[in-house]
Amino acid sequence: MQTSEVVLDQADGLRRIVNAKPVKVIAVSSGKGGVGKTNISVNLSVALAKMNREVMLMDADLGLANVDVLLGLNPSYDLSHVISGERTLEEVVVEGPANLKIIPASSGVSRMANLQPMEQAGLIQAFSELGYALDVLVVDTGAGISGNVVNFCSAAQEVIVVVCDEPASITDAYAFIKVMSREHDVDRFQILANMSHTSSEGREMFHKLSTATERFLDVMLTFMGSIPYDPRLRKAVQHQRAIVEAFPRSPAALAITRLAKQVDAWPDNAGSGGQLEFFIERLVNADTDMSEAKL
Numbered sequence: 242m243q244t245s246e247v248v249l250d251q252a253d254g255l256r257r258i259v260n261a262k263p264v265k266v267i268a269v270s271s272g273k274g275g276v277g278k279t280n281i282s283v284n285l286s287v288a289l290a291k292m293n294r295e296v297m298l299m300d301a302d303l304g305l306a307n308v309d310v311l312l313g314l315n316p317s318y319d320l321s322h323v324i325s326g327e328r329t330l331e332e333v334v335v336e337g338p339a340n341l342k343i344i345p346a347s348s349g350v351s352r353m354a355n356l357q358p359m360e361q362a363g364l365i366q367a368f369s370e371l372g373y374a375l376d377v378l379v380v381d382t383g384a385g386i387s388g389n390v391v392n393f394c395s396a397a398q399e400v401i402v403v404v405c406d407e408p409a410s411i412t413d414a415y416a417f418i419k420v421m422s423r424e425h426d427v428d429r430f431q432i433l434a435n436m437s438h439t440s441s442e443g444r445e446m447f448h449k450l451s452t453a454t455e456r457f458l459d460v461m462l463t464f465m466g467s468i469p470y471d472p473r474l475r476k477a478v479q480h481q482r483a484i485v486e487a488f489p490r491s492p493a494a495l496a497i498t499r500l501a502k503q504v505d506a507w508p509d510n511a512g513s514g515g516q517l518e519f520f521i522e523r524l525v526n527a528d529t530d531m532s533e534a535k536l
């Protein structure tokens with residue numbers, strides 16, 4: 242064997258060891274649009290990264306205020322370039338605050354369940370060859386119950402459902418949980434109240450939602466607490482910065498940091514299927530139609 246082959250062989254072996262590690266995959270969803278999913282995904286990711294976790298944030302929504310806009314990034318490439326084989330995953334990933342890795346939004350995301358077998362294999366390999374060991378992958382999904390959202394949530398280990406104090410938010414969250422449980426066998430949801438105005442508002446929302454699910458659905462909801470309504474968050478958005486970086490002592494930043502500690506304490510998905518490549522495999526093999534049907 243030539244020296245260069247030995248080096249390549251060692252690098253390959255190292256990558257395999259690195260990627261044998263289980264990764265917590267967390268999908269952030271809601272049913273209703275505009276409740277704060279993207280801001281929570283970004284800030285939760287940055288807060289975890291600040292705790293020295295290796296974090297990747299995947300933007301699975303092509304909406305307007307997406308992750309790169311919130312963080313003032315200008316990505317040149319996206320997952321569609323990985324799927325076409327033009328770029329490696331490392332070339333597509335952009336760096337955010339605190340060493341956070343971001344996969345920018347792309348039309349490639351909505352194609353993920355409709356790939357040709359060769360493209361599927363290429364994408365799974367791209368993720369399995371990622372040169373660093375992730376602790377957490379956060380996925381910011383779009384609103385509604387499109388095939389895209391459903392697939393990301395079914396393939397993830399945990400689903401955070403963001404709700405706010407509007408009747409439509411509770412009914413849409415209920416509709417989302419119903420579809421995920423009845424049609425996709427997801428029976429565990431983490432409920433997070435956002436933009437709450439009083440300390441009891443979040444728990445009251447959780448109570449309303451869990452009363453309805455207990456009556457009609459076979460699911461387990463956990464209350465993750467509330468993120469207060471905070472004008473500083475809008476200010477941070479205007480400056481294209483994460484609030485946990487720009488205003489770390491503000492009420493919303495403190496609440497998101499507490500949320501990050503809760504997430505960090507979740508057990509690793511150490512069983513089979515916990516590795517990153519298996520998440521991608523579940524995603525590309527999903528048989529749901531990725532049509533963009535909204536609620």
Ligand SMILES: Nc1ncnc2c1ncn2[C@@H]1O[C@H](COP(=O)(O)OP(=O)(O)OP(=O)(O)O)[C@@H](O)[C@H]1O
Pocket residue numbers: 271273274275276277278279280281302304305306382383384435436437468469470471472474475478493
């Ligand atoms: N805790 C908060 N305090 C104040 N404003 C907030 C808070 N959370 C979110 N917002 C504001 O609410 C708006 C919607 O937030 P965001 O874009 O994160 O929602 P989304 O659920 O991702 O929306 P979409 O469904 O369109 O993807 C933004 O203007 C954001 O600044």
Ligand SMILES: [Mg+2]
Pocket residue numbers: 278279280302304306307382383
């Ligand atoms: Mg969003």
